[in-house]
Amino acid sequence: MLRSMYSGISGMKGFQTKLDTIGNNIANVNTYGFKKGRVTFQDMMSQTMSGAQGPTVGAGGDNVRGGLNPSQVGLGSQVGSIDTIHTQGNRQTTNRPLDLSLEGDGMFILAEGGTEEIDPEVQTINLQNVNTSFTRAGNFYLDSDGAIVNNEGKYLVGQPEGEESAGIITIPDTAQSFSIQTDGSVNYVDENGDPQMAGQVRLANFSNPSGLEKIGGNSFQYTENAGAAIEGLDDLLVAGQDGTGQMVSGALEMSNVDLAESFTEMITAQRGFQANTRIITTSDEILQELVNLKR
Template identity: 80%
Template sequence: MLRSMYAGISGMKGFQTQLDTIGNNIANVNTYGYKKGRVTFQDMMSQTMTGAQGPTEGANGNTRGGLNPSQVGLGSQTGSIDTIHTQGNRQTTNRPLDLSLEGDGMFMLAEGGTDDINTEGKAFNLDNVNTSFTRAGNFYLDSEGAIVNNEGKYLVGEPYTINQNGPNTAQNNAGMITIPEDAQSFSIQPDGAVSYVDVNGTPKVAGQIRLANFANPSGLEKVGGNSYRYTTNAGEPIAELGDLSLAGEDGTGQMVAGALEMSNVDLAESFTEMITAQRGFQANTRIITTSDEILQELVNLKR
């Protein structure tokens, strides 16, 4: 069979993958904190017809120049599917538990069993709980006053011990941030500090939101629900509270309350890429059609 037919098939498979990625980007154009995907291609191994030769000197003293290799390509393949972690636009919501990050940091979420999370002490060991990371900052309060996401996962921070007779003090461990039920109001500062006004009108601190920052955020694995899972290629693992950063430190940027980060998908760019992928797919189908016509002519030689 003709090599061009198999090259066309490989091209069709690659453009199908690209169309799948573009379709997912467009579907998530209004998903908070979503980061778009991108497909890159690379050529397959080429079949060598003649190898390269260097200059040679003949028996009569004449020098012959070198020859380049002659190779026939065997098609294309998907090189990578990248996650582009560029900043998305900010949408103002004026909701105090909606948080937007202006920088490279990510919120850390934790979930686990009763043996892993101490709900009374508001603390847990990051080595034992299941952790994930997100840029979607739409958070809520559960029945205990802890800050959670829409799946009930706890927002990781540094909780403060509530002191009725004096200022609250930091616990110096990772845990959930809880706002008392009798709090009159609460707010979140740009550095991640969660403060509230108690029943006596005294301002106090409930905790400090911590952020994770990775050397290679594209190495994180998407697990759905606007969340990412840690992989060994993302950078240093998160093992304790000291590995996390405060907002504004270590390149994490500032935290903006009352706003959400939108998807970084550009519809104009996505539709342009979709048209290009469609035409590329169409061109590869034409290669198969032309190759089939050539094979038909070969079969007709017997007549």
């Protein structure tokens, strides 16, 4: 069978994966905090017809024949990587105090676990025992206890006021109003009209955010290739410090998907897929001609 037929099959598989990735990007064009994916290709192994040779040296030490380059036939392409691009998305103003966006690096930390990991009295968290995830989607809410959670009920991790460990930030039911500052400080006005501080939202920052693994729900989970693990309060960062971006209340970070770029990539992927199908049909016509030689 012709090698070109199998090369065309490998090319079709690769462009199909690229179209799947582009389709996912377009589907999440309005997903808060979504980070787009990118597919890269690499060539597969090549069949060597003849190896390289150096110049032939005669008896007198002079070259009597020049060297030869290798002759190789490629056997197609394959997916090299599927990257997650962590560039900044556009900011959309909502004027809702619990909508938070980050201008720069950093990610919100979410935690979920049982009462043995999260103390219901002081709302402290042992980050080594709970399930933590990370997100750029800043649409948060208050539960019945006044704790800040995301739309799945996962707690937003920070440092409660007066505590020396990571925990849940809670706003009392008697608070007249509250606000979140650019450094993540959560302030509220109590029933007497006096300003109080509930705590400070903390962030995580990774040396290689592309090493995080998507788990759905606009969230990522930690992998060893992302950088140092988040194990305690000392690993949590204040917004605007240590390389993290500032926190903006009343706004949300939108997806970083560019529709114009996505449609352009979709057209090129479609044409690449079609070109590889033509390789298969052309190879089939050649094989048919060979079969017809018997007639």
